[in-house]
Amino acid sequence: MKIIKVKGNTFCIDTGMTYIPFYKVNDEEIILLDSGWAQGEREGIDSLLEKNKFKVVGIICSHIHIDHIGNVSYFKKKYNCKIAMPAYEALICSSLINLKVYYGKQTLSEVKQHFGHMVFETDLMILEDQESINMCGIEFEILHTPGHSPAHICVTTPDDVAYVADALISYEVMKGAKMPYAFILKEDLESKEKLYDLKSSKYIVAHKGMYDEITKLIGDNIDFYKGIAESVYDVIDGAMTMEDIMKFVIKNWNIGVKSIYKYAVVEKMLKSYVEYLNETGRIKLIMDNGFLKYIKE
Ligand SMILES: [Zn+2]
Structure with missing residues (x-):
């Protein structure tokens, strides 16, 4: 220091x-x-x-x-x-x-x-x-x-x-x-x-x-x-819950999540990219049999 x-x-x-x-x-x-x-x-x-x-x-x-x-x-x-x-x-x-x-x-x-x-x-x-x-x-x-x-x-x-x-x-x-x-x-x-x-x-x-x-x-x-938001967009395949997206990202982007605390941190990070895609009209949130799911517009 x-x-x-x-x-x-x-x-x-x-x-x-x-x-x-x-x-x-x-x-x-x-x-x-x-x-x-x-x-x-x-x-x-x-x-x-x-x-x-x-x-x-x-x-x-x-x-x-x-x-x-x-x-x-x-x-x-x-x-x-x-x-x-x-x-x-x-x-x-x-x-x-x-x-x-x-x-x-x-x-x-x-x-x-x-x-x-x-x-x-x-x-x-x-x-x-x-x-x-x-x-x-x-x-x-x-x-x-x-x-x-x-x-x-x-x-x-x-x-x-x-x-x-x-x-x-x-x-x-x-x-x-x-x-x-x-x-x-x-x-x-x-x-x-x-x-x-x-x-x-x-x-x-x-x-x-x-x-x-x-x-x-x-x-x-x-x-x-914006590039990362684009990569999150590419993950979305069909109708996916926030947990589905999270699961894919953790596995395929090699993000180490070994504690509940780290899960919460990664979830918060991912959420802002998903919300951005939603707010800019690239994806939308739908109800599917009682579950909230994201699909591409
Ligand atoms: Zn900060």
């Missing part, structure tokens, strides 16, 4: 699997953009911050995922820092019950076990028409890019460095990803298009890239996600 200087007062922590940007308010105080994953990254991030004598005074969260907000509650307790987050996502992680609404397929006990550490109180709600946020006297610009998660945002620091978080994935991730996640793929693709207008001097992609220019990356991301 190491710190990389990006530009001016904007730096980022390279955890190995993720870039976590931060903005230096002064020699000691920093504002984090996201907080990393608890299970695999907390110890490393924590000791790196201690070694550099950094005090976290604020965290601006891009979205609700476990690998981005896993340490928010921990740092809030440790540093008493201020937390900013898109309002809709802040509500999701404001209680276990709200997390259960979001992770609907899992029981409350499972939600508590896997996501219980993601419950915290947000100090500054970022509303959907809000274009900037003042955190500890520093002004950050906000671009709303929903789709990857319900209210995902990109955050630009005063150094003109845009953190696009998970609105894009790097070429390295594309190489290994069989089915990258989107909450609502149709919206996610529209948000990716929006990024063509985001003009910054540097761009940071959470998993994991740093670029001076992202025009080609945006186009390649859109083609990549």
Whole structure:
């Protein structure tokens, strides 16, 4: 784990699997953009911050995922820092019950076990028409890019460095990803298009890239996600239930599913591609002897 200087007062922590940007308010105080994953990254991030004598005074969260907000509650307790987050996502992680609404397929006990550490109180709600946020006297610009998660945002620091978080994935991730996640793929693709207008001097992609220019990356991301949707379309043969599609994909795409938790994760991923095909009129949902099945239009 190491710190990389990006530009001016904007730096980022390279955890190995993720870039976590931060903005230096002064020699000691920093504002984090996201907080990393608890299970695999907390110890490393924590000791790196201690070694550099950094005090976290604020965290601006891009979205609700476990690998981005896993340490928010921990740092809030440790540093008493201020937390900013898109309002809709802040509500999701404001209680276990709200997390259960979001992770609907899992029981409350499972939600508590896997996501219980993601419950915290947000100090500054970022509303959907809000274009900037003042955190500890520093002004950050906000671009709303929903789709990857319900209210995902990109955050630009005063150094003109845009953190696009998970609105894009790097070429390295594309190489290994069989089915990258989107909450609502149709919206996610529209948000990716929006990024063509985001003009910054540097761009940071959470998993994991740093670029001076992202025009080609945006186009390649859109083609990549659409290509996977096309592969899911090819799977649909006759009338198939969601489970039929799931079974085919797990077997033929060599996706390792060894636990109920992993099944739920893969099901959530696949669902967004199936819904995308449905919403764009390529397939439709029908009733067949009491079962919901998808067929090609
Ligand atoms: Zn994410």
